[in-house]
Amino acid sequence: MNFIELGHTGLRVSRLAIGTGTHGWAHHSEQTALGIEGLASLLHEAYGLGVNFWDAADQYGSHPHVAEALKQVPRDKVVLTTKTTAKRERAVTRDIERFLKELNTDVLDIVLLHGVTAPDWPRRMQGAMSALAKAKEAGKVRAVGMSCHSLDALRSAVDDGWSDIILVRINHAGVRMDGQTSEVTPIIQQLYDAGKGLYAMKVLGCGELTGDVKKALSYVLGLGTVHALSIGTSSRSQLHENVRLMDELASQYPTKPI
Numbered sequence: 001m002n003f004i005e006l007g008h009t010g011l012r013v014s015r016l017a018i019g020t021g022t023h024g025w026a027h028h029s030e031q032t033a034l035g036i037e038g039l040a041s042l043l044h045e046a047y048g049l050g051v052n053f054w055d056a057a058d059q060y061g062s063h064p065h066v067a068e069a070l071k072q073v074p075r076d077k078v079v080l081t082t083k084t085t086a087k088r089e090r091a092v093t094r095d096i097e098r099f100l101k102e103l104n105t106d107v108l109d110i111v112l113l114h115g116v117t118a119p120d121w122p123r124r125m126q127g128a129m130s131a132l133a134k135a136k137e138a139g140k141v142r143a144v145g146m147s148c149h150s151l152d153a154l155r156s157a158v159d160d161g162w163s164d165i166i167l168v169r170i171n172h173a174g175v176r177m178d179g180q181t182s183e184v185t186p187i188i189q190q191l192y193d194a195g196k197g198l199y200a201m202k203v204l205g206c207g208e209l210t211g212d213v214k215k216a217l218s219y220v221l222g223l224g225t226v227h228a229l230s231i232g233t234s235s236r237s238q239l240h241e242n243v244r245l246m247d248e249l250a251s252q253y254p255t256k257p258i
Contacts, residue, residue, distance in 0.1 A: 001050025001243065002250035004227050007197025009143040009164050011109060013079045015228045016246040017053035017199060018046045018239070020062035022232030023206070027061030030234050036065050042239060043069035047078065049243045055230045057083035057114060058095065063102040075105060083114035083147060089127035096135045110143045110165055111135070119152035122160045129162050143197065151179035158190045165197040170226065172219035175205030185223060192225035192256070199228040217245055221253035
């Protein structure tokens with residue numbers, strides 16, 4: 001598996017991340033439907049194939065599954081993302097403490113503000129951002145950022161000095177994205193130039209682009225501005241196919257020098 005540093009965070013991740021949130025909301029997803037043992041086993045197998053980047057969230061309900069998988073691997077060899085929907089400082093602080101307990105870990109590698117849409121989110125969410133910054137200073141969180149769900153919110157992240165990492169929706173067909181591909185890709189370039197760690201969701205358009213997975217992966221990797229791709233994986237066959245394709249493609253499409 002091809003590895004890369006996620007922006008300037010110092011976190012070295014596989015260019016394929018295993019997502020746990022396909023159709024994920026209200027503490028349920030396609031992956032959590034596998035059960036704790038089922039998803040934990042899939043995550044453990046992914047680790048064995050070189051996938052050290054696991055994408056979770058409170059709203060997916062995947063913390064118990066990830067915690068079980070972490071029992072089977074060295075904790076310092078996995079880079080774990082989770083996400084909070086809380087918007088106020090005290091609520092985010094409570095979430096961080098809860099997440100640490102639920103995941104049975106001393107540190108959360110990445111915590112993102114989940115599903116950000118407000119154009120002025122750097123102003124509106126100052127309390128939440130402050131809580132995450134304090135947790136980062138205390139060594140409870142290594143990197144912070146947001147998962148983006150609107151074009152204006154994505155634009156606002158370019159000049160934001162707080163975020164280390166942005167999770168962005170991008171695919172070649174413009175499916176389930178924040179705007180047209182022609183609108184989103186220049187902003188991704190600007191975020192990359194600003195030194196943000198960028199990883200992609202909706203690469204397969206929530207399943208609509210699975211007819212040609214290689215084309216979908218090649219497009220996003222070919223941008224040269226996305227460090228890793230998070231793909232929701234629900235079976236061993238999907239996992240092995242995604243790993244095979246990423247092994248084939250990632251070295252062909254390195255990120256551009258900044």
